[in-house]
Amino acid sequence: xxxxxxxxxxxxxxxxxxxxxxxxxxxxxxxxxxxxxxxxxxxxxxxxxxxxxxxxxxxxxxxxxxxxxxxxxxxxxxxxxxxxxxxxxxxxxxxxxxxxxxxxxxxxxxxxxxxxxxxxxxxxxxxxxxxxxxxxxxxxxxxxxxxxxxxxxxxxxxxxxxxxxxxxxxxxxxxxxxxxxxxxxxxxxxxxxxxxxxxxxxxxxxxxxxxxxxxxxxxxxxxxxxxxxxxxxxxxxxxxxxxxxxxxxxxxxxxxxxxxxxxxxxxxxxxxxxxxxxxxxxxxxxxxxxxxxxxxxxxxxxxxxxxxxxxxxxxxxxxxxxxxxxxxxxxxxxxxxxxxxxxxxxxxxxxxxxxxxxxxxxxxxxxxxxxxxxxxxxxxxxxxxxxxxxxxxxxxxxxxxxxxxxxxxxxxxxxxxxxxxxxxxxxxxxxxxxxxxxxxxxxxxxxxxxxxxxxxxxxxxxxxxxxxxxxxxxxxxxxxxxxxxxxxxxxxxxxxxxxxxxxxxxxxxxxxxxxxxxxxxxxxxxxxxxxxxxxxxxxxxxxxxxxxxxxxxxxxxxxxxxxxxxxxxx
Numbered sequence: 001x002x003x004x005x006x007x008x009x010x011x012x013x014x015x016x017x018x019x020x021x022x023x024x025x026x027x028x029x030x031x032x033x034x035x036x037x038x039x040x041x042x043x044x045x046x047x048x049x050x051x052x053x054x055x056x057x058x059x060x061x062x063x064x065x066x067x068x069x070x071x072x073x074x075x076x077x078x079x080x081x082x083x084x085x086x087x088x089x090x091x092x093x094x095x096x097x098x099x100x101x102x103x104x105x106x107x108x109x110x111x112x113x114x115x116x117x118x119x120x121x122x123x124x125x126x127x128x129x130x131x132x133x134x135x136x137x138x139x140x141x142x143x144x145x146x147x148x149x150x151x152x153x154x155x156x157x158x159x160x161x162x163x164x165x166x167x168x169x170x171x172x173x174x175x176x177x178x179x180x181x182x183x184x185x186x187x188x189x190x191x192x193x194x195x196x197x198x199x200x201x202x203x204x205x206x207x208x209x210x211x212x213x214x215x216x217x218x219x220x221x222x223x224x225x226x227x228x229x230x231x232x233x234x235x236x237x238x239x240x241x242x243x244x245x246x247x248x249x250x251x252x253x254x255x256x257x258x259x260x261x262x263x264x265x266x267x268x269x270x271x272x273x274x275x276x277x278x279x280x281x282x283x284x285x286x287x288x289x290x291x292x293x294x295x296x297x298x299x300x301x302x303x304x305x306x307x308x309x310x311x312x313x314x315x316x317x318x319x320x321x322x323x324x325x326x327x328x329x330x331x332x333x334x335x336x337x338x339x340x341x342x343x344x345x346x347x348x349x350x351x352x353x354x355x356x357x358x359x360x361x362x363x364x365x366x367x368x369x370x371x372x373x374x375x376x377x378x379x380x381x382x383x384x385x386x387x388x389x390x391x392x393x394x395x396x397x398x399x400x401x402x403x404x405x406x407x408x409x410x411x412x413x414x415x416x417x418x419x420x421x422x423x424x425x426x427x428x429x430x431x432x433x434x435x436x437x438x439x440x441x442x443x444x445x446x447x448x449x450x451x452x453x454x455x456x457x458x459x460x461x462x463x464x465x466x467x468x469x470x471x472x473x474x475x476x477x478x479x480x481x482x483x484x485x486x487x488x489x490x491x492x493x494x495x496x497x498x499x500x501x502x503x504x505x506x507x508x509x510x511x512x513x514x515x516x517x518x519x520x521x522x523x524x525x526x527x528x529x530x531x532x533x534x535x536x537x538x539x540x541x542x543x544x545x546x547x548x549x550x551x552x553x554x555x556x557x558x559x560x561x562x563x564x565x566x567x568x569x570x
Contacts, residue, residue, distance in 0.1 A: 098163060100127060103125035109142075116141055119154050121155060205310045206303055206312045207229050209228070214319050215320050216291045219413070220405070222288040223276075223288075224287070228303060238280040242305040245262065247260050296319060326415060328416075338426070341388050348381045381402075389421075426500040429452060430494065432451075461475055473492075
């Protein structure tokens with residue numbers, strides 16, 4: 001490998017691109033010559049750079065000589081380089097934006113050569129150490145419409161990309177948080193072109209207390225709990241006539257009058273609604289008598305207590321109407337252990353307390369349904385049962401059903417929830433089984449198996465009793481041993497243990513094992529019968545053999561005596 005060259009060893013010759021070739025004589029020859037000139041330049045630059053790569057660094061005077069100034073770059077390369085620079089600048093701005101305590105925005109709109117609207121978003125931010133950053137945050141092409149909602153969408157996307165939140169926007173003309181509001185509302189809060197509502201945007205005066213989101217069942221009713229407050233300086237007079245107005249989709253009813261779906265001063269409203277609260281007591285509770293899925297939208301409440309009028313644009317309510325009811329929930333309080341008392345509750349959301357769902361479950365027949373008011377003044381229907389658990393409850397499946405009346409009670413929609421009880425308990429029914437169960441002779445192998453019912457699962461330990469007391473012989477549910485003799489009297493037993501306790505099986509005496517004893521009894525009985533029959537046969541054989549082997553003389557004498565006796569008798 002050649003030694004690396006130092007800066008003194010390398011001669012940086014100037015590349016003379018004017019001597020590339022003779023001047024062309026025609027336009028076509030000129031174009032061809034330019035292409036060859038480009039290729040010639042690229043080759044020369046590559047050779048020069050390649051020859052310099054063996055050095056540690058490329059000296060700055062090489063760039064000073066302008067060796068690369070005349071090297072042409074393709075449009076694609078230029079675009080890629082510009083995009084890389086833009087990405088780097090964006091990354092730097094994003095890193096600095098993280099430390100912004102406050103920021104402000106400035107928007108400008110212009111058109112490019114193709115007459116496409118370009119939205120320019122400028123940002124100024126200040127950090128804790130008072131470092132101020134002013135940059136062009138984004139330039140977005142506005143293809144199509146350029147409404148306030150479109151502008152907001154682009155601004156919001158720019159802030160999301162930089163990781164900035166709206167609550168850090170300084171000099172904001174509004175005082176309510178807009179992060180949870182729909183885009184139309186957020187746009188109205190920053191769109192200075194909305195002259196009709198501009199006064200309210202700068203100084204919101206009406207605020208309502210209601211759930212931010214509510215869910216309803218199609219065909220049923222929906223009760224909206226609502227209270228409102230006004231600023232102390234506002235002249236709300238409860239003795240004057242007060243009317244409540246509900247607006248959907250967009251609060252700017254001046255531009256969208258059809259969005260006014262309900263006005264308590266009118267008897268002809270678009271939606272079937274009624275104000276059940278007392279407006280003079282600042283209670284704006286409202287009832288939808290029946291809803292359907294088309295009612296899914298954002299809603300805003302407005303008070304008209306002339307001369308005081310105001311819309312609660314800071315507190316929009318999102319209502320979602322579904323065709324199917326949500327499943328009820330099952331909650332269990334207490335430890336799921338045997339002998340412990342627990343309370344099991346099944347709950348179903350109740351958007352329409354005037355027509356609540358009917359709850360039933362497998363824990364009891366005809367449970368008492370109770371309707372409770374939640375902290376946000378919505379309602380929940382519940383059934384409940386308290387009892388003491390036992391090991392028999394383990395694995396029990398609780399099924400809770402909620403039946404919602406809809407369409408004025410003509411139909412019913414049902415939802416169901418299931419859960420399985422997992423009750424912990426100490427070992428139960430611990431026992432030992434023996435294999436083989438037939439005749440066991442001395443020296444044969446006996447297999448013992450221990451079983452138990454428990455939750456959580458148990459561990460098994462085998463013991464045998466001896467003159468010195470119980471001795472642990474094995475772990476696990478299986479144990480084998482050899483029978484030393486028929487009269488082996490050592491007792492074997494197992495102990496099942498889990499976190500909640502233990503249980504000992506009954507002792508097994510291999511000599512007194514019922515199956516083993518029965519086998520021995522039958523064997524002895526058979527052997528006794530065989531011995532008895534053998535004795536009788538031997539005795540009979542002996543007796544007959546004795547009778548048959550006497551001399552003939554004795555037989556003749558006996559016959560003679562018999563004849564003499566007969567003669568005397570005659």
